[in-house]
Amino acid sequence: MSETVSSVPGFTCGLDVTLRLIAGKWKPLILYFLLQQGPIRYGQLKRAVHGVSDKVLIQQLKELEADNVIKRTDYQEIPPRVDYALTPLGRxxxxxxxxxxxxxxxxxxxxxxxxxxRATWCEGKAS
Structure with missing residues (x-):
């Protein structure tokens, strides 16, 4: 018998599950570019996701990998070559x-x- 989401401790509903996996400003964009471009190297992903710092991108990639949403492949070459791809769950x-x-x-x-x-309205309130 399969469990329903509501019976899994810690989740209130299916949307809660989804939002926890994609929590973070950049994760949905990372998933989008991986879906559109397939396996992609870090530098390509960094250029695609405009405005993200290296620290945050690396952190979010590690979280997505830990959650089995993406797979990191290290080719053990010199110079280093690593790429990222969606897992079936991530796809x-x-x-x-x-x-x-x-x-x-x-x-x-x-x-x-x-x-x-809204920006104009907020500027007016600050005055």
């Missing part, structure tokens, strides 16, 4: 995020306007 998670990406693309202009209005 299914990244595919589940695709509708969010589509929604963001379809609503980007409207959300940009909302954020701009």
């Amino acid at each position: 299914s998670l990244a595919e589940a995020l695709e509708p969010l990406c589509l929604w963001g693309s379809q609503n980007m202009a409207q959300v940009a306007r909302i954020f701009a209005e």
Whole structure:
């Protein structure tokens, strides 16, 4: 008999499970680029995920690897060659995020306007 999510200690629902796996500003983007580009080397991933520091990217990659979402392959070569790829669990998670990406693309202009209005509103309150 399989357990339901609600019977697994520590999780309140399926969304809770998902959000805990992708918690962190950069993890969804990492998953997106791994889904789009397949196995990818660290430098390529760093260039794809604009604005992330090396420290944070390395930390988030280690967390995703520990959670069995990505696989790190070290080819034991000199110079060092390492790449990252999605595990089957990671692929299914990244595919589940695709509708969010589509929604963001379809609503980007409207959300940009909302954020701009909010920034103006927040500046007015600070004065």
